Amino acid sequence: MSDLVLTVRDLRAGYGDEDVLHGVSIDVMRGSIVAVIGPNGSGKSTLLKTIYGLVPARHGNVMLLDEAGGSHDLTGLRPNRITALGVNMVPQLANVFPDMSVLENLEIGALPARERFAAQMEKVLHALPLLRAMLHKRAAALSGGQRQMLGVARALMSDPKLLILDEPSAGLAPAVLEEVFAKVKAINATGVSILMVEQKARQCLAMADYGYVLEQGRNRLQGRGQDLLNDEEVVRLYLGVQRRQTGRARDGRDGPPTPP
Amino acid sequence: MLEQFAQLTINGLITGTILALTGVGASLVFGIQRIANFAHGEYLTFAAYAGLLLNATYGQNLVVATAGAMAATAILAVAIHFGVLRPLRGRGLVATSLITVGIGLMLRDVIFMVVGPQTRQFEIDQTAVYDLTLVRISPGQAVAIAITIVVAPAVALLLARTPIGKAMRAVADNRDLAAISGIDVERIGTYVWLLAGALAGLGGTMFAVVQGTFDPNLGFQVLFLIFTTVVLGGIGSAYGALMAGIVLGLAMELSTWSGFAGGLEARFKPVLAFAVLIGLLLYRPQGLFGRARVF
Numbered sequence: 302m303s304d305l306v307l308t309v310r311d312l313r314a315g316y317g318d319e320d321v322l323h324g325v326s327i328d329v330m331r332g333s334i335v336a337v338i339g340p341n342g343s344g345k346s347t348l349l350k351t352i353y354g355l356v357p358a359r360h361g362n363v364m365l366l367d368e369a370g371g372s373h374d375l376t377g378l379r380p381n382r383i384t385a386l387g388v389n390m391v392p393q394l395a396n397v398f399p400d401m402s403v404l405e406n407l408e409i410g411a412l413p414a415r416e417r418f419a420a421q422m423e424k425v426l427h428a429l430p431l432l433r434a435m436l437h438k439r440a441a442a443l444s445g446g447q448r449q450m451l452g453v454a455r456a457l458m459s460d461p462k463l464l465i466l467d468e469p470s471a472g473l474a475p476a477v478l479e480e481v482f483a484k485v486k487a488i489n490a491t492g493v494s495i496l497m498v499e500q501k502a503r504q505c506l507a508m509a510d511y512g513y514v515l516e517q518g519r520n521r522l523q524g525r526g527q528d529l530l531n532d533e534e535v536v537r538l539y540l541g542v543q544r545r546q547t548g549r550a551r552d553g554r555d556g557p558p559t560p561p
Numbered sequence: 562m563l564e565q566f567a568q569l570t571i572n573g574l575i576t577g578t579i580l581a582l583t584g585v586g587a588s589l590v591f592g593i594q595r596i597a598n599f600a601h602g603e604y605l606t607f608a609a610y611a612g613l614l615l616n617a618t619y620g621q622n623l624v625v626a627t628a629g630a631m632a633a634t635a636i637l638a639v640a641i642h643f644g645v646l647r648p649l650r651g652r653g654l655v656a657t658s659l660i661t662v663g664i665g666l667m668l669r670d671v672i673f674m675v676v677g678p679q680t681r682q683f684e685i686d687q688t689a690v691y692d693l694t695l696v697r698i699s700p701g702q703a704v705a706i707a708i709t710i711v712v713a714p715a716v717a718l719l720l721a722r723t724p725i726g727k728a729m730r731a732v733a734d735n736r737d738l739a740a741i742s743g744i745d746v747e748r749i750g751t752y753v754w755l756l757a758g759a760l761a762g763l764g765g766t767m768f769a770v771v772q773g774t775f776d777p778n779l780g781f782q783v784l785f786l787i788f789t790t791v792v793l794g795g796i797g798s799a800y801g802a803l804m805a806g807i808v809l810g811l812a813m814e815l816s817t818w819s820g821f822a823g824g825l826e827a828r829f830k831p832v833l834a835f836a837v838l839i840g841l842l843l844y845r846p847q848g849l850f851g852r853a854r855v856f
Contacts, residue, residue, distance in 0.1 A: 413743035
């Protein structure tokens with residue numbers, strides 16, 4: 302399949318003596334949104350860090366494929382080399398340079414493609430217009446949602462073909478979360494492939510073309526986003542938790558929960 | 562009394578600017594390399610003798626001597642980075658910091674062995690005084706003013722405007738994100754030692770010139786003032802260290818002003834510096850300009 306942009310095969314990695322990933326494999330189709338969900342500690346964040354060379358891979362490989370059919374082995378490359386190949390990532394929470402201004406954050410993001418700075422800046426500010434009014438504000442002074450937008454904007458400044466998002470919903474209010482997800486979809490519509498990890502499984506699978514469920518550092522399930530949303534096992538294991546909780550909350554107020 | 566105030570302000574600005582420039586280097590080293598470099602004072606001592614060699618032995622003027630000392634100290638700092646600190650990376654903040662204590666002791670003893678314990682001075686007229694009506698400055702101070710007035714804005718511009726300066730601040734701010742943004746953090750790690758070494762070189766020669774006489778304890782005596790500057794400014798914050806150095810220099814000098822409750826005795830100046838530091842940390846542990854960090 303030449304319409305893949307990223308393949309991860311049998312990836313193992315961890316910290317110290319302990320492996321967190323015990324052989325994870327995923328594919329990202331060009332132009333798609335791929336979601337990776339799973340409970341806390343299932344290795345979602347470690348998977349992204351290993352893909353990006355922030356945590357060394359102990360086994361397996363990560364390949365980046367370009368449209369012409371060429372491929373680059375990312376395994377063992379340092380993060381700045383991976384960025385130069387057309388990838389970028391928005392880490393979880395620590396996603397901006399807090400001591401620098403919004404404008405400086407964007408300038409840092411454009412370092413790999415400095416000559417196209419002005420054009421890229423216009424494109425990014427068009428996609429995320431709320432940043433235009435706060436270019437000279439210190440990033441530390443932004444709200445959680447604004448920070449997330451700035452993190453995404455910084456990543457887009459390098460004009461990546463693959464954007465990796467580590468739990469964009471972390472620490473965001475539900476209304477802001479919807480806005481961030483809408484932006485992710487809009488960015489995807491401009492041709493950027495997206496690989497995202499999420500705790501908010503339901504919203505994430507609803508917008509994803511394809512999803513993977515990780516459990517304890519291994520692939521557990523995979524399928525089209527909509528199929529996973531309706532999969533009995535996924536509902537029971539992950540989405541059901543949310544229903545049970547709402548059911549229990551209702552219990553106390555107005556009798557037994559209504560069946561779905 | 563006004564004249565004394567003006568005089569102390571000038572003295573404080575000179576000391577403060579030298580502290581600020583040295584502190585910027587130490588602060589960026591901490592932010593980027595995660596090392597509290599206890600050998601930093603000895604880099605200053607090394608620089609003072611490198612400058613003296615050029616000035617007294619080879620008859621170069623103070624500007625050339627300072628530039629030479631900056632280059633030599635930058636090379637020393639990079640050599641120690643590649644020879645010792647980089648191979649030992651990943652052993653934790655305490656271990657690496659203790660290693661720098663050892664490097665500092667070794668450097669100081671080697672300098673003692675080579676140059677001996679006697680005091681030295683640069684080839685400038687120590688008795689001359691320029692009387693500028695309100696204040697009087699020594700030729701050493703005049704040289705320090707002339708050099709820092711060029712270097713301080715240059716360093717500020719480097720950090721604020723150039724891609725390399727922005728990259729340094731970015732790595733100090735968030736190392737992983739800087740790497741993801743495409744910055745070669747290893748290369749920046751080398752550059753920061755070059756910059757910190759050059760600024761320590763400047764600080765060492767300037768302190769020696771301003772003090773008049775110096776011995777191999779020069780750097781050790783100012784090490785804790787440099788650390789105070791770094792902490793006061795907010796560890797890892799370059800602009801913070803620039804401001805904090807000047808604030809600290811002024812506070813120390815002005816504390817001896819007679820209009821300030823009769824003035825503090827000069828030998829208590831460092832005590833004041835640490836009292837300010839302790840007081841500040843009680844109420845603002847992240848420093849004047851820093852933000853809360855987890856190490």
